[in-house]
Amino acid sequence: MDYAFFLGCMIPLRSPQLEAAARKDCEILGIGLKEMHGASCCPDPVAIQSLGIETWLTIGARNLCIAEKMGLNVMTICSGCFETLKTVHVMLKRDKRYFEMVNEILGKIGYEFRGTSKVYHLTEILSDEKMLEKIKDSVKVPLEGITLASHPGCHLIRPSKILEFDDPERPEVMDKILQTLGAEVKQYAEKVTCCGYCARLNEDIGDNLCEMKFNDLVKNQIDALITVCPACTTQYDLHGRKIARKSDKPMEIPVIHLPEIMALAFGINPKSENMDIMKRAIKPRKLLEKLKIEI
Protein backbone atom coordinates (compact mmCIF):
# COMPACT_ATOMS: atom_id res chain seq x y z
CA MET A 1 0.00 0.00 0.00
CA ASP A 2 1.30 3.48 -0.92
CA TYR A 3 0.90 6.62 1.20
CA ALA A 4 1.62 10.30 0.64
CA PHE A 5 4.35 10.83 3.25
CA PHE A 6 3.77 14.08 5.13
CA LEU A 7 7.07 15.15 6.74
CA GLY A 8 6.19 18.35 8.61
CA CYS A 9 8.97 20.56 10.05
CA MET A 10 10.54 19.19 13.21
CA ILE A 11 11.41 15.73 11.90
CA PRO A 12 12.81 16.47 8.42
CA LEU A 13 14.61 19.69 9.43
CA ARG A 14 15.71 19.05 13.03
CA SER A 15 15.68 15.28 13.52
CA PRO A 16 16.19 13.64 10.09
CA GLN A 17 17.48 10.51 11.84
CA LEU A 18 13.89 9.77 12.89
CA GLU A 19 12.71 10.09 9.28
CA ALA A 20 15.49 7.78 8.12
CA ALA A 21 14.48 5.06 10.60
CA ALA A 22 10.79 5.34 9.63
CA ARG A 23 11.62 5.10 5.93
CA LYS A 24 13.73 2.00 6.54
CA ASP A 25 10.96 0.34 8.59
CA CYS A 26 8.41 1.08 5.87
CA GLU A 27 10.73 -0.33 3.21
CA ILE A 28 11.11 -3.56 5.20
CA LEU A 29 7.34 -3.82 5.79
CA GLY A 30 6.40 -3.03 2.20
CA ILE A 31 4.73 0.31 3.01
CA GLY A 32 5.27 2.58 -0.01
CA LEU A 33 6.05 6.23 0.72
CA LYS A 34 5.56 8.91 -1.94
CA GLU A 35 6.95 12.42 -1.53
CA MET A 36 4.54 15.34 -1.07
CA HIS A 37 6.36 18.02 -3.06
CA GLY A 38 5.44 21.55 -2.07
CA ALA A 39 3.86 20.63 1.27
CA SER A 40 4.34 23.22 4.02
CA CYS A 41 4.20 23.07 7.81
CA CYS A 42 0.99 21.19 8.72
CA PRO A 43 0.49 24.03 10.22
CA ASP A 44 1.44 23.97 13.89
CA PRO A 45 -1.63 23.08 16.01
CA VAL A 46 -0.46 25.36 18.82
CA ALA A 47 0.74 28.68 17.42
CA ILE A 48 -1.09 28.85 14.11
CA GLN A 49 -4.42 27.50 15.36
CA SER A 50 -4.20 29.95 18.28
CA LEU A 51 -3.53 32.91 15.99
CA GLY A 52 -6.26 32.18 13.47
CA ILE A 53 -8.34 29.05 13.08
CA GLU A 54 -9.32 29.90 9.48
CA THR A 55 -5.65 30.26 8.53
CA TRP A 56 -4.87 26.95 10.23
CA LEU A 57 -7.72 25.13 8.46
CA THR A 58 -6.91 26.56 5.03
CA ILE A 59 -3.16 25.88 5.08
CA GLY A 60 -3.92 22.39 6.42
CA ALA A 61 -6.42 21.81 3.61
CA ARG A 62 -3.86 23.01 1.05
CA ASN A 63 -1.50 20.28 2.27
CA LEU A 64 -4.26 17.68 2.02
CA CYS A 65 -4.98 18.83 -1.55
CA ILE A 66 -1.45 17.77 -2.53
CA ALA A 67 -2.21 14.22 -1.35
CA GLU A 68 -5.60 14.30 -3.08
CA LYS A 69 -3.88 15.17 -6.37
CA MET A 70 -1.61 12.15 -5.82
CA GLY A 71 -4.69 10.02 -5.20
CA LEU A 72 -3.25 8.71 -1.92
CA ASN A 73 -4.03 8.69 1.77
CA VAL A 74 -1.67 10.65 4.02
CA MET A 75 0.77 9.13 6.49
CA THR A 76 2.79 11.06 9.08
CA ILE A 77 5.22 10.17 11.87
CA CYS A 78 4.49 13.30 13.94
CA SER A 79 1.53 13.54 16.31
CA GLY A 80 1.27 17.31 15.82
CA CYS A 81 0.93 16.92 12.05
CA PHE A 82 -1.48 14.04 12.62
CA GLU A 83 -3.70 16.12 14.88
CA THR A 84 -3.74 19.10 12.52
CA LEU A 85 -4.33 17.21 9.29
CA LYS A 86 -6.87 14.77 10.69
CA THR A 87 -8.81 17.52 12.49
CA VAL A 88 -8.83 19.66 9.33
CA HIS A 89 -10.03 16.69 7.30
CA VAL A 90 -12.75 15.61 9.75
CA MET A 91 -14.00 19.08 10.70
CA LEU A 92 -14.18 20.46 7.16
CA LYS A 93 -16.17 17.44 6.09
CA ARG A 94 -18.55 17.99 9.03
CA ASP A 95 -18.94 21.76 8.59
CA LYS A 96 -20.27 22.84 5.20
CA ARG A 97 -19.87 26.57 5.85
CA TYR A 98 -16.16 26.26 6.63
CA PHE A 99 -15.70 23.72 3.82
CA GLU A 100 -16.98 26.32 1.36
CA MET A 101 -15.01 29.17 2.93
CA VAL A 102 -11.76 27.22 2.72
CA ASN A 103 -12.43 26.20 -0.87
CA GLU A 104 -13.24 29.74 -1.91
CA ILE A 105 -9.72 30.78 -0.87
CA LEU A 106 -8.01 27.65 -2.19
CA GLY A 107 -9.83 28.00 -5.51
CA LYS A 108 -8.03 31.30 -6.13
CA ILE A 109 -4.64 29.57 -5.99
CA GLY A 110 -5.66 26.53 -8.01
CA TYR A 111 -6.58 24.01 -5.32
CA GLU A 112 -9.79 22.24 -4.41
CA PHE A 113 -10.22 20.43 -1.11
CA ARG A 114 -12.55 17.47 -1.50
CA GLY A 115 -11.70 15.37 1.53
CA THR A 116 -10.81 12.25 -0.41
CA SER A 117 -7.46 11.55 1.29
CA LYS A 118 -7.66 10.05 4.76
CA VAL A 119 -5.02 10.88 7.37
CA TYR A 120 -3.04 8.24 9.30
CA HIS A 121 -0.26 8.22 11.84
CA LEU A 122 2.29 5.49 11.11
CA THR A 123 1.37 3.89 14.46
CA GLU A 124 -2.14 3.18 13.18
CA ILE A 125 -0.84 1.56 10.00
CA LEU A 126 1.55 -0.61 12.03
CA SER A 127 -1.20 -1.78 14.39
CA ASP A 128 -3.22 -3.59 11.73
CA GLU A 129 -3.38 -7.37 12.45
CA LYS A 130 -1.71 -8.34 9.18
CA MET A 131 0.96 -5.71 9.66
CA LEU A 132 1.69 -7.01 13.16
CA GLU A 133 2.32 -10.43 11.61
CA LYS A 134 4.70 -8.84 9.12
CA ILE A 135 6.49 -6.99 11.91
CA LYS A 136 6.86 -10.24 13.86
CA ASP A 137 8.36 -11.96 10.81
CA SER A 138 10.80 -9.08 10.25
CA VAL A 139 12.28 -9.04 13.76
CA LYS A 140 15.96 -10.04 13.71
CA VAL A 141 17.00 -8.81 17.15
CA PRO A 142 14.05 -9.51 19.50
CA LEU A 143 13.89 -6.98 22.34
CA GLU A 144 13.94 -9.78 24.90
CA GLY A 145 14.79 -8.83 28.46
CA ILE A 146 14.03 -5.18 27.74
CA THR A 147 11.35 -3.31 29.68
CA LEU A 148 9.73 -0.47 27.79
CA ALA A 149 7.09 2.13 28.59
CA SER A 150 5.03 3.79 25.90
CA HIS A 151 4.05 7.43 25.81
CA PRO A 152 1.23 7.81 23.28
CA GLY A 153 1.04 11.56 23.97
CA CYS A 154 -2.02 13.73 23.63
CA HIS A 155 -2.32 14.43 19.93
CA LEU A 156 -2.34 10.81 18.82
CA ILE A 157 -5.36 9.81 20.91
CA ARG A 158 -7.38 12.86 21.97
CA PRO A 159 -10.00 14.05 21.28
CA SER A 160 -11.13 10.59 20.26
CA LYS A 161 -14.32 11.85 18.63
CA ILE A 162 -12.12 13.43 15.94
CA LEU A 163 -8.91 11.38 15.90
CA GLU A 164 -10.75 8.05 16.30
CA PHE A 165 -7.60 6.26 17.34
CA ASP A 166 -7.06 3.89 20.28
CA ASP A 167 -8.65 4.10 23.73
CA PRO A 168 -8.16 7.70 24.93
CA GLU A 169 -7.94 6.72 28.61
CA ARG A 170 -6.24 3.31 28.39
CA PRO A 171 -4.28 3.35 25.14
CA GLU A 172 -2.82 0.00 24.07
CA VAL A 173 -1.93 0.23 20.38
CA MET A 174 1.71 1.22 20.90
CA ASP A 175 2.12 -1.48 23.53
CA LYS A 176 0.89 -4.16 21.12
CA ILE A 177 3.52 -3.11 18.57
CA LEU A 178 6.30 -3.08 21.18
CA GLN A 179 5.29 -6.51 22.43
CA THR A 180 5.45 -7.79 18.85
CA LEU A 181 9.09 -6.63 18.81
CA GLY A 182 9.69 -8.92 21.81
CA ALA A 183 9.82 -6.33 24.58
CA GLU A 184 8.10 -6.39 27.93
CA VAL A 185 5.80 -3.38 28.21
CA LYS A 186 4.97 -1.98 31.62
CA GLN A 187 1.82 -0.07 32.51
CA TYR A 188 2.56 2.94 34.68
CA ALA A 189 0.50 5.60 36.44
CA GLU A 190 1.67 8.57 34.36
CA LYS A 191 1.15 6.86 30.99
CA VAL A 192 -1.37 9.35 29.60
CA THR A 193 0.19 12.41 31.22
CA CYS A 194 0.91 15.26 28.83
CA CYS A 195 4.59 16.13 28.18
CA GLY A 196 3.90 19.84 28.51
CA TYR A 197 5.69 20.85 25.30
CA CYS A 198 2.65 22.75 24.05
CA ALA A 199 2.32 24.79 27.25
CA ARG A 200 5.11 26.97 25.91
CA LEU A 201 4.23 30.14 27.76
CA ASN A 202 5.04 28.81 31.24
CA GLU A 203 8.18 26.69 31.62
CA ASP A 204 7.26 25.40 35.08
CA ILE A 205 4.44 23.35 33.56
CA GLY A 206 6.76 21.28 31.36
CA ASP A 207 9.39 20.96 34.10
CA ASN A 208 6.92 19.59 36.64
CA LEU A 209 5.09 17.28 34.22
CA CYS A 210 8.38 15.75 33.05
CA GLU A 211 9.59 15.26 36.60
CA MET A 212 6.39 13.39 37.49
CA LYS A 213 6.84 11.19 34.44
CA PHE A 214 10.50 10.35 35.09
CA ASN A 215 9.91 9.59 38.78
CA ASP A 216 7.27 7.07 37.75
CA LEU A 217 9.46 5.55 35.02
CA VAL A 218 12.40 5.11 37.40
CA LYS A 219 10.15 3.51 40.00
CA ASN A 220 9.05 1.02 37.33
CA GLN A 221 12.64 0.29 36.23
CA ILE A 222 12.03 1.18 32.61
CA ASP A 223 14.87 0.72 30.08
CA ALA A 224 13.52 3.24 27.57
CA LEU A 225 10.52 5.49 27.03
CA ILE A 226 9.01 5.08 23.57
CA THR A 227 7.34 8.05 21.87
CA VAL A 228 5.60 8.72 18.55
CA CYS A 229 5.89 12.51 18.39
CA PRO A 230 9.01 14.66 17.83
CA ALA A 231 7.77 17.25 20.35
CA CYS A 232 7.35 14.68 23.14
CA THR A 233 10.69 13.09 22.17
CA THR A 234 12.57 16.39 22.42
CA GLN A 235 10.74 17.47 25.57
CA TYR A 236 11.49 14.28 27.51
CA ASP A 237 15.05 13.92 26.21
CA LEU A 238 16.07 17.45 27.25
CA HIS A 239 14.11 17.52 30.51
CA GLY A 240 15.25 14.00 31.33
CA ARG A 241 18.87 15.08 31.21
CA LYS A 242 18.10 18.12 33.38
CA ILE A 243 16.29 15.96 35.95
CA ALA A 244 19.07 13.35 35.96
CA ARG A 245 21.73 16.03 36.56
CA LYS A 246 20.12 17.46 39.65
CA SER A 247 19.16 14.13 41.14
CA ASP A 248 21.46 11.93 43.23
CA LYS A 249 19.63 8.80 42.04
CA PRO A 250 20.24 7.23 38.61
CA MET A 251 17.47 8.80 36.55
CA GLU A 252 18.77 8.47 33.01
CA ILE A 253 16.08 6.92 30.84
CA PRO A 254 16.60 7.21 27.08
CA VAL A 255 13.71 8.46 24.98
CA ILE A 256 13.33 6.64 21.67
CA HIS A 257 10.96 7.28 18.75
CA LEU A 258 8.90 4.18 17.88
CA PRO A 259 10.34 3.81 14.32
CA GLU A 260 13.86 3.82 15.81
CA ILE A 261 13.27 1.00 18.31
CA MET A 262 11.55 -0.93 15.51
CA ALA A 263 14.55 -0.46 13.20
CA LEU A 264 16.77 -1.68 16.03
CA ALA A 265 14.67 -4.84 16.34
CA PHE A 266 14.80 -5.26 12.57
CA GLY A 267 18.55 -5.55 12.88
CA ILE A 268 19.41 -2.17 11.36
CA ASN A 269 22.81 -0.77 12.33
CA PRO A 270 22.00 1.86 15.00
CA LYS A 271 24.69 4.23 13.78
CA SER A 272 24.35 4.20 10.03
CA GLU A 273 22.67 6.00 7.15
CA ASN A 274 19.38 4.55 8.43
CA MET A 275 19.50 5.86 11.98
CA ASP A 276 21.63 7.45 14.66
CA ILE A 277 20.57 6.08 18.03
CA MET A 278 23.23 8.17 19.86
CA LYS A 279 21.84 11.49 18.58
CA ARG A 280 20.06 12.42 21.80
CA ALA A 281 20.85 13.91 25.21
CA ILE A 282 20.36 10.64 27.12
CA LYS A 283 22.29 7.90 25.27
CA PRO A 284 20.79 4.40 25.29
CA ARG A 285 24.12 2.68 26.10
CA LYS A 286 22.69 0.27 28.67
CA LEU A 287 19.87 -0.71 26.33
CA LEU A 288 22.35 -1.55 23.56
CA GLU A 289 24.48 -3.51 26.04
CA LYS A 290 21.46 -5.55 27.11
CA LEU A 291 20.73 -6.34 23.46
CA LYS A 292 24.42 -7.10 22.87
CA ILE A 293 24.55 -4.55 20.06
CA GLU A 294 27.93 -2.90 19.56
CA ILE A 295 28.41 0.41 17.85
Next chain:
Amino acid sequence: MEKTQEIIKSTDLISDLRYQISNQIGAKSLLACIQCGVCSSSCTVSEYIDLQPHRVVACLLLGLKDKILNSNAIWYCSLCHRCTERCPKNVDYSFILALLRNMAVKEGHIPPEYEITINSLLEHGFTVPYAGMLKKSIDRNREKFNLPEIVTPNLEEIEFIVKETGLKKILEDAKKGKKKEVKT
Protein backbone atom coordinates in the same frame (compact mmCIF):
# COMPACT_ATOMS: atom_id res chain seq x y z
CA MET B 1 -7.50 34.95 53.02
CA GLU B 2 -10.31 37.49 53.00
CA LYS B 3 -12.52 37.18 50.00
CA THR B 4 -13.89 40.34 48.49
CA GLN B 5 -17.08 40.18 46.58
CA GLU B 6 -16.87 41.25 43.00
CA ILE B 7 -19.77 43.30 41.70
CA ILE B 8 -20.42 43.10 38.00
CA LYS B 9 -22.76 45.59 36.35
CA SER B 10 -25.23 44.14 33.88
CA THR B 11 -24.23 46.87 31.42
CA ASP B 12 -20.70 45.41 31.35
CA LEU B 13 -21.95 42.08 30.06
CA ILE B 14 -21.67 41.31 26.36
CA SER B 15 -24.94 39.50 25.83
CA ASP B 16 -24.07 37.86 22.52
CA LEU B 17 -20.52 36.78 23.44
CA ARG B 18 -21.65 33.16 23.66
CA TYR B 19 -22.94 33.28 20.09
CA GLN B 20 -19.84 35.03 18.78
CA ILE B 21 -17.96 31.89 19.82
CA SER B 22 -20.58 29.14 19.39
CA ASN B 23 -21.24 30.27 15.82
CA GLN B 24 -17.70 29.25 14.83
CA ILE B 25 -16.29 25.86 13.87
CA GLY B 26 -16.44 23.14 16.51
CA ALA B 27 -17.90 25.43 19.20
CA LYS B 28 -21.67 25.00 18.96
CA SER B 29 -21.38 22.57 21.89
CA LEU B 30 -20.55 25.52 24.15
CA LEU B 31 -24.24 26.12 24.78
CA ALA B 32 -24.67 22.62 26.25
CA CYS B 33 -22.40 23.21 29.26
CA ILE B 34 -23.96 22.27 32.61
CA GLN B 35 -21.06 23.55 34.76
CA CYS B 36 -20.28 20.11 36.19
CA GLY B 37 -16.55 20.85 36.35
CA VAL B 38 -15.26 17.59 34.86
CA CYS B 39 -13.10 19.67 32.48
CA SER B 40 -11.44 21.45 35.40
CA SER B 41 -10.82 18.27 37.37
CA SER B 42 -9.23 16.73 34.25
CA CYS B 43 -7.13 19.77 33.40
CA THR B 44 -3.35 19.23 33.09
CA VAL B 45 -2.55 22.85 33.97
CA SER B 46 -5.28 23.41 36.57
CA GLU B 47 -2.79 24.37 39.32
CA TYR B 48 -1.21 27.08 37.17
CA ILE B 49 -4.27 28.92 35.89
CA ASP B 50 -6.24 31.68 37.59
CA LEU B 51 -9.57 30.71 35.98
CA GLN B 52 -10.53 27.02 35.72
CA PRO B 53 -11.94 25.75 32.39
CA HIS B 54 -15.56 25.50 33.59
CA ARG B 55 -15.26 29.05 34.95
CA VAL B 56 -13.95 30.23 31.57
CA VAL B 57 -17.04 28.71 29.98
CA ALA B 58 -19.27 30.33 32.64
CA CYS B 59 -17.71 33.73 31.87
CA LEU B 60 -18.23 33.10 28.20
CA LEU B 61 -21.89 32.23 28.71
CA LEU B 62 -22.40 35.29 30.91
CA GLY B 63 -20.63 37.65 28.53
CA LEU B 64 -17.62 38.54 30.68
CA LYS B 65 -15.10 39.04 27.91
CA ASP B 66 -12.51 41.06 29.83
CA LYS B 67 -12.40 38.53 32.63
CA ILE B 68 -11.40 35.89 30.09
CA LEU B 69 -8.91 38.07 28.24
CA ASN B 70 -7.28 39.10 31.52
CA SER B 71 -6.85 35.50 32.64
CA ASN B 72 -3.79 33.33 32.00
CA ALA B 73 -6.09 30.32 31.46
CA ILE B 74 -6.31 30.75 27.72
CA TRP B 75 -2.53 30.87 27.26
CA TYR B 76 -1.31 28.22 29.72
CA CYS B 77 -3.44 25.40 28.26
CA SER B 78 -1.20 22.51 27.18
CA LEU B 79 -3.73 21.32 24.56
CA CYS B 80 -3.90 17.83 26.09
CA HIS B 81 -7.64 17.69 25.20
CA ARG B 82 -8.60 15.75 28.34
CA CYS B 83 -11.39 18.30 29.01
CA THR B 84 -12.92 17.66 25.60
CA GLU B 85 -12.44 13.92 25.93
CA ARG B 86 -14.23 13.66 29.27
CA CYS B 87 -17.05 16.23 28.96
CA PRO B 88 -20.37 14.41 29.58
CA LYS B 89 -22.16 16.97 27.41
CA ASN B 90 -19.68 16.77 24.54
CA VAL B 91 -18.58 20.37 24.93
CA ASP B 92 -15.46 20.87 22.82
CA TYR B 93 -13.36 23.04 25.12
CA SER B 94 -10.34 22.53 22.85
CA PHE B 95 -12.02 24.37 19.97
CA ILE B 96 -13.55 26.95 22.31
CA LEU B 97 -10.12 27.68 23.74
CA ALA B 98 -8.56 28.08 20.30
CA LEU B 99 -11.36 30.51 19.37
CA LEU B 100 -10.82 32.48 22.58
CA ARG B 101 -7.13 32.76 21.70
CA ASN B 102 -8.17 33.96 18.24
CA MET B 103 -10.41 36.57 19.92
CA ALA B 104 -7.53 37.76 22.11
CA VAL B 105 -5.18 37.91 19.09
CA LYS B 106 -7.70 40.05 17.17
CA GLU B 107 -7.57 42.54 20.02
CA GLY B 108 -3.79 42.67 19.87
CA HIS B 109 -2.81 40.17 22.58
CA ILE B 110 -0.23 38.24 20.56
CA PRO B 111 2.34 36.02 22.31
CA PRO B 112 5.80 36.79 20.85
CA GLU B 113 6.50 33.03 20.65
CA TYR B 114 3.58 32.58 18.29
CA GLU B 115 4.61 35.58 16.23
CA ILE B 116 7.99 33.94 15.61
CA THR B 117 6.20 30.80 14.41
CA ILE B 118 3.92 32.58 11.93
CA ASN B 119 6.81 34.69 10.63
CA SER B 120 8.84 31.55 10.02
CA LEU B 121 5.88 29.93 8.27
CA LEU B 122 5.57 32.98 6.00
CA GLU B 123 9.30 33.18 5.32
CA HIS B 124 10.16 29.51 4.91
CA GLY B 125 6.90 27.58 4.70
CA PHE B 126 8.01 25.74 7.84
CA THR B 127 8.09 26.60 11.53
CA VAL B 128 11.79 25.75 11.50
CA PRO B 129 13.89 28.30 9.53
CA TYR B 130 15.09 26.80 6.26
CA ALA B 131 17.28 29.28 4.36
CA GLY B 132 20.90 30.33 3.88
CA MET B 133 23.51 28.65 6.07
CA LEU B 134 20.82 26.86 8.07
CA LYS B 135 19.42 25.30 4.91
CA LYS B 136 22.91 24.18 3.89
CA SER B 137 23.52 22.49 7.21
CA ILE B 138 20.06 20.85 7.20
CA ASP B 139 20.57 19.60 3.63
CA ARG B 140 24.00 18.18 4.53
CA ASN B 141 22.50 16.44 7.53
CA ARG B 142 19.74 14.94 5.36
CA GLU B 143 22.27 13.78 2.79
CA LYS B 144 24.08 11.85 5.52
CA PHE B 145 20.93 9.80 5.98
CA ASN B 146 20.34 9.46 2.23
CA LEU B 147 17.05 11.37 2.51
CA PRO B 148 15.34 12.97 -0.49
CA GLU B 149 15.71 16.68 -1.15
CA ILE B 150 12.99 18.89 0.35
CA VAL B 151 10.79 20.53 -2.27
CA THR B 152 9.64 23.70 -0.50
CA PRO B 153 6.12 25.11 -0.79
CA ASN B 154 5.23 28.07 -2.97
CA LEU B 155 5.49 30.85 -0.38
CA GLU B 156 3.17 33.13 -2.34
CA GLU B 157 0.40 30.62 -1.76
CA ILE B 158 1.04 30.53 1.98
CA GLU B 159 1.11 34.32 2.15
CA PHE B 160 -2.10 34.53 0.11
CA ILE B 161 -3.88 32.24 2.59
CA VAL B 162 -2.62 34.19 5.61
CA LYS B 163 -3.83 37.39 3.93
CA GLU B 164 -7.21 36.09 2.75
CA THR B 165 -8.05 34.63 6.15
CA GLY B 166 -7.48 38.03 7.74
CA LEU B 167 -4.50 37.08 9.90
CA LYS B 168 -2.02 39.23 7.95
CA LYS B 169 -3.96 42.39 8.76
CA ILE B 170 -4.29 41.49 12.44
CA LEU B 171 -0.53 41.00 12.67
CA GLU B 172 0.20 44.25 10.81
CA ASP B 173 -2.20 46.23 12.98
CA ALA B 174 -0.54 44.80 16.08
CA LYS B 175 2.84 45.93 14.75
CA LYS B 176 1.51 49.46 14.29
CA GLY B 177 1.16 49.77 18.01
CA LYS B 178 -2.11 48.12 18.86
CA LYS B 179 -0.20 45.30 20.52
CA LYS B 180 -1.39 44.46 24.01
CA GLU B 181 0.03 42.46 26.86
CA VAL B 182 -0.46 38.70 27.03
CA LYS B 183 -1.48 37.70 30.54
CA THR B 184 0.93 35.01 31.71
